[in-house]
Amino acid sequence: MEHKTIVKAEKEKQEILITRTFDLPIHLLFKAYTEADLVEQWMGNKVLKLENKPHGSYQFEKKDEKGNVLFRANGSIHTVNENQNIIRTFEMENTPFPVQLEFLDFEAINSETSKLIMKIVFKSVVDRDNMLQLPFAQGINMAHNELQKVIGQLK
Amino acid sequence: MKLRRDVFQAIADPTRRTIISLVALQALTPTAIAENFDYSRQTISKHIQILTECEILGQEQKGREIYYRLNPNGMKEIADFIEPFRKLWDDRFNKLESVMKNYKSEK
Numbered sequence: 001m002e003h004k005t006i007v008k009a010e011k012e013k014q015e016i017l018i019t020r021t022f023d024l025p026i027h028l029l030f031k032a033y034t035e036a037d038l039v040e041q042w043m044g045n046k047v048l049k050l051e052n053k054p055h056g057s058y059q060f061e062k063k064d065e066k067g068n069v070l071f072r073a074n075g076s077i078h079t080v081n082e083n084q085n086i087i088r089t090f091e092m093e094n095t096p097f098p099v100q101l102e103f104l105d106f107e108a109i110n111s112e113t114s115k116l117i118m119k120i121v122f123k124s125v126v127d128r129d130n131m132l133q134l135p136f137a138q139g140i141n142m143a144h145n146e147l148q149k150v151i152g153q154l155k
Numbered sequence: 156m157k158l159r160r161d162v163f164q165a166i167a168d169p170t171r172r173t174i175i176s177l178v179a180l181q182a183l184t185p186t187a188i189a190e191n192f193d194y195s196r197q198t199i200s201k202h203i204q205i206l207t208e209c210e211i212l213g214q215e216q217k218g219r220e221i222y223y224r225l226n227p228n229g230m231k232e233i234a235d236f237i238e239p240f241r242k243l244w245d246d247r248f249n250k251l252e253s254v255m256k257n258y259k260s261e262k
Contacts, residue, residue, distance in 0.1 A: 005245035007237055020248045028255045038258065042251040096181045116248075126224065130179060133225045135239035137179035 014128045018118040026114040030083045030106050045071070052080045058088070075099075083108075090120075097131060098123040165209040170194070171202050175211060175225065182215055182224035 008017040022029050032038050036047040045060040056077040062070045072093040079087040083106055091099040103119040122128035165171055174188055189199040203223060206212040213226030225236075 003241065003245065005241060005248055007241040007244065009237060018244055020244070022248070022252050022255075024252060024255050024259075028259060029251075031258075032251050032255050038254060042247065042254045044250075126182070129225065130181070132237050132240050133179050135243045136236045137176040137225070138239075 009128070009132055012125055014122045014125045016120045016122075016128060016132065018116075018120070020116050020118075021109065022114050022116065023112065024114055025112055026083050026106055026108040029114045029116060033086060033104070034080070045073075049074075052077060052086075054079055056080075075102075098127055100127075100131070165206055165211050168202070170199075171206055174199075174202055174206060178212060178224050182222040184220050184222055188223065 004021055006019045008019070009015075024032075032042060034050075034052045036050045039045075039050065039060075040047050043060065045062045048059040048061055050056075050058045054077070057075065058077060059072070059074040061072045064070055074091055074093065075089040077086070077088045079085065085106060086102075086104040088102050088104075089099050090102055091097070100123070101121040103121075105117040105119075107115045107117065109115055120128075120131075122131065166175065170192065173191065177183060177188060177191060185196070185200060185203055188203065189196050192199055203212060207214065207223070210226050212223045215222040215224060
């Protein structure tokens with residue numbers, strides 16, 4: 001069975017193409033990106049700022065229970081065309097990752113189904129590959145930490 | 156199949172896992188990598204060598220220094236490396252879908 005979310009990353013290119021089909025009408029898919037409380041619900045981040053307009057900006061943040069900032073990201077919003085597309089930048093604060101450019105294209109397949117095509121352009125091929133491999137690296141570390149926790153409980 | 160076994164061998168060790176997560180953020184010299192550990196340079200070099208042999212790390216010459224980073228070209232099983240990335244987005248979009256389905260039914 002083909003995955004609902006498809007990631008295409010060609011060798012030696014500095015872009016990633018993420019495609020996803022949703023069982024949602026296009027206006028609901030688009031709303032999920034433009035209403036702060038909805039963004040918070042699905043992204044699991046706090047939305048500090050979200051201005052959906054040309055030359056607008058946004059900032060997201062995630063804290064642990066103690067209030068330490070785990071993740072903070074921001075970007076400029078370049079273009080917003082309702083139910084069509086969003087063009088914005090994305091940058092993770094306090095990391096060596098440079099800013100990236102994101103093109104989000106929303107397409108209606110029929111009245112109940114829609115599609116999101118997200119093209120992310122990176123500063124360099126190396127930066128793209130680093131971002132692509134980050135969840136892999138975090139994943140094996142997390143698996144390791146989980147293992148440590150289990151072993152710790154056995155003691 | 157050989158490479159697969161090697162990759163598992165490579166990530167079975169906690170020090171090597173830490174090295175992978177360090178170079179995932181940016182290319183580093185062996186000295187910069189070793190600074191993160193209490194082990195000797197030799198021990199760290201050995202781990203770097205294993206990771207390089209398994210084609211997880213790649214080398215890059217910059218002036219006099221050799222930098223190590225995650226190897227994008229030699230990764231024949233690149234799908235294995237990007238699967239966690241795909242999974243991350245798939246989970247995120249699944250959440251979006253369920254949040255918006257609830258939103259629709261609430262209205």
